[in-house]
Amino acid sequence: MSGPSRDLPDLRRAPRVVAPDLLGIRLSHATPEGVVTLRLTEVEAYEGERDPGSHAARGRTARNASMYGPPGTVYVYRHLGIHHCLNVVCGDEDVAGAVLLRGAEVVDGQDLATRRRAASGVVRSARDLARGPGRLASALGVDLTHDGLVLDVDQMWLRGAPLAERTELQVRSGPRVGVPGVGGDGSRFPWRWWIEGEPTVSAYRRATPRRLR
DNA sequence: GGTACGATTGTCT
DNA sequence: GACAATCGTACCT
Numbered sequence: 005m006s007g008p009s010r011d012l013p014d015l016r017r018a019p020r021v022v023a024p025d026l027l028g029i030r031l032s033h034a035t036p037e038g039v040v041t042l043r044l045t046e047v048e049a050y051e052g053e054r055d056p057g058s059h060a061a062r063g064r065t066a067r068n069a070s071m072y073g074p075p076g077t078v079y080v081y082r083h084l085g086i087h088h089c090l091n092v093v094c095g096d097e098d099v100a101g102a103v104l105l106r107g108a109e110v111v112d113g114q115d116l117a118t119r120r121r122a123a124s125g126v127v128r129s130a131r132d133l134a135r136g137p138g139r140l141a142s143a144l145g146v147d148l149t150h151d152g153l154v155l156d157v158d159q160m161w162l163r164g165a166p167l168a169e170r171t172e173l174q175v176r177s178g179p180r181v182g183v184p185g186v187g188g189d190g191s192r193f194p195w196r197w198w199i200e201g202e203p204t205v206s207a208y209r210r211a212t213p214r215r216l217r
Numbered sequence: 218g219g220t221a222c223g224a225t226t227g228t229c230t
Numbered sequence: 231g232a233c234a235a236t237c238g239t240a241c242c243t
Binding site for chain 1: 222223
């Protein structure tokens with residue numbers, strides 16, 4: 005470590021390097037309604053053309069343009085016409101890469117997060133407020149209008165330091181949820197990381213098999 | 218201009 | 231565990 009205090013992860017590194025460093029970090033979003041702060045417990049890394057599971061696997065499009073932005077850009081996409089998913093862009097500008105935020109604990113603004121969840125569906129427990137990418141974005145009040153925002157420049161920011169010790173007991177990794185685990189070249193993409201034992205980590209689901217052509 | 222389908226969630230059996 | 235919801239994007243003709 006270069007300084008006396010441990011700093012935020014360096015988002016200029018590759019997504020699969022940054023991703024585990026984001027565990028335990030706090031993400032805040034301020035709106036006129038108030039501030040909601042999350043403590044991240046589960047993330048996934050997505051890269052560019054080398055990564056068949058990435059939205060950028062086939063190059064740049066209007067939708068994934070934010071993935072090519074400078075590190076610290078926010079990439080939000082709509083999924084199944086219903087949900088929003090929130091990513092933090094990392095790596096060099098003009099190179100696609102992002103970390104999908106899949107699970108978190110609401111540590112501040114729990115009332116506001118609960119109201120947002122209630123407006124968009126059923127409220128169950130505090131544990132479920134930001135458990136799963138769609139619920140996480142909903143609790144934070146994030147939608148497509150936030151795509152392309154920049155952390156610390158706009159009203160969203162990261163704070164805190166990576167977990168002090170990332171032992172196997174504390175941080176686990178495995179295949180990404182809903183994404184085939186093996187690439188065309190046979191390489192694996194176990195690019196999902198979570199804090200072991202955290203109740204706010206989403207349930208693993210295998211990718212739905214693709215229809216035969 | 219048409220259509221297949223998804224980095225999910227909630228409900229029902 | 232299965233399946234519907236719901237709509238923009240990507241890719242095809």
